[in-house]
Amino acid sequence: MQALNRFTLGEIVNTQILQEIQDKFSEATGLAAVIVDPEGNPITKPSNFTKFCSYVRSLPQGLTRCVQCDDKGGRRNQKPFVYTCHAGLTDLAAPIVVENQYIGAFLAGQVILLQEDNDVKSNMFCCTEDLGLEEARLSEFFDIVEVVPEKRIKAAADLIYIMSNYIVEIGVANLAGKHLVKEIKAKAELETMLRATELKALQSQVNPHFLFNTLNTIARLAMLEGASQTQEVVYALSDLLRNNLRDIEILRTLEQEVKSIKDYLLIQKMRFGERIQTYIDVDASVMEMKIPPLTLQPLVENAIIHGLESKVEGGVVHISGRLEGEQVILIVKDTGIGISSEEVAAIFREEKRKQIHGQTTGLGIINVHKRIQHYFGNEYGLTMESKLGEGTSIYIRLPYSPM
Numbered sequence: 001m002q003a004l005n006r007f008t009l010g011e012i013v014n015t016q017i018l019q020e021i022q023d024k025f026s027e028a029t030g031l032a033a034v035i036v037d038p039e040g041n042p043i044t045k046p047s048n049f050t051k052f053c054s055y056v057r058s059l060p061q062g063l064t065r066c067v068q069c070d071d072k073g074g075r076r077n078q079k080p081f082v083y084t085c086h087a088g089l090t091d092l093a094a095p096i097v098v099e100n101q102y103i104g105a106f107l108a109g110q111v112i113l114l115q116e117d118n119d120v121k122s123n124m125f126c127c128t129e130d131l132g133l134e135e136a137r138l139s140e141f142f143d144i145v146e147v148v149p150e151k152r153i154k155a156a157a158d159l160i161y162i163m164s165n166y167i168v169e170i171g172v173a174n175l176a177g178k179h180l181v182k183e184i185k186a187k188a189e190l191e192t193m194l195r196a197t198e199l200k201a202l203q204s205q206v207n208p209h210f211l212f213n214t215l216n217t218i219a220r221l222a223m224l225e226g227a228s229q230t231q232e233v234v235y236a237l238s239d240l241l242r243n244n245l246r247d248i249e250i251l252r253t254l255e256q257e258v259k260s261i262k263d264y265l266l267i268q269k270m271r272f273g274e275r276i277q278t279y280i281d282v283d284a285s286v287m288e289m290k291i292p293p294l295t296l297q298p299l300v301e302n303a304i305i306h307g308l309e310s311k312v313e314g315g316v317v318h319i320s321g322r323l324e325g326e327q328v329i330l331i332v333k334d335t336g337i338g339i340s341s342e343e344v345a346a347i348f349r350e351e352k353r354k355q356i357h358g359q360t361t362g363l364g365i366i367n368v369h370k371r372i373q374h375y376f377g378n379e380y381g382l383t384m385e386s387k388l389g390e391g392t393s394i395y396i397r398l399p400y401s402p403m
Contacts, residue, residue: 022044276316298364332396
């Protein structure tokens, strides 16, 4: 990798991705979080900041001290570091380092440790007395700062260290991927080689070591807090990732693909509750046939994220499969907002994959269509019907090939 020091953190990793990672961490742990540049300036919007810290940062002098403190905390250690901030709260930091260059830090905390003595509030007043803050408001906001046990802080520190390393890994993978795609295009390689390279690049951005370590940390937090539903979701996510991180070029059975869909839908059920209903009705006679992996999941994601998520009343996703002569027809149908016939036509004219917010696979409709044609021929693939306000149906046509 050449000259990475020419890039900032925001250039190496899309800021929207950083924001999503940070928001999910804050949601899972309840801690405040922010990602900063090498000078301690935020490059993401703060997540779950306390009223106390927001009040301190509302004054120019307070904000300057916070930025300086964040800068010092991020640079202080090569591993997660727990420290007391300039205003007396407990924070933790994990540096983000690429090829020995410090490019920012993942910061979290804004809490009080459970074992701290009764002088913590007095210490806070001593630290902030020259900032010109209203003592009554400061005291009120300090009293509602969360008090947490040391083991929770240590678990959170482990988690932000894993996440900061993941941020580096996907950043390096992104730069390497862009460089590789440019080289391939310049040499005018065959379309099949480009497709295979793109799929490999997608997998390289999801590092299994990071993912499973993160799941272990979340499961540990869930066990400590007695959160059985969280554990159930973690198990489903583990199964989903194990299946999706296998070799993407090796065909799998339709039964395995349906199992992955069930895991994915269980995770979405925790998010949407009863707003979105799902039904799976695939004939047992076609379950053993082989299909490309990640054929159904991108289409189900598309139905939920782009079809149903914006509908207040929710809706239904129905996944079905049947044998018709010598073909197998799989259908993903939703009762979502639908799209126009012009938009349907535009999707199938699109040759270059677009980044779509919310998708975890990164594989769009056109990619699934082209992969099926790559494996089975141009007479197979996807067709799509949609009507605004009524929903969308995607039909997948495959040759029947039992084991």
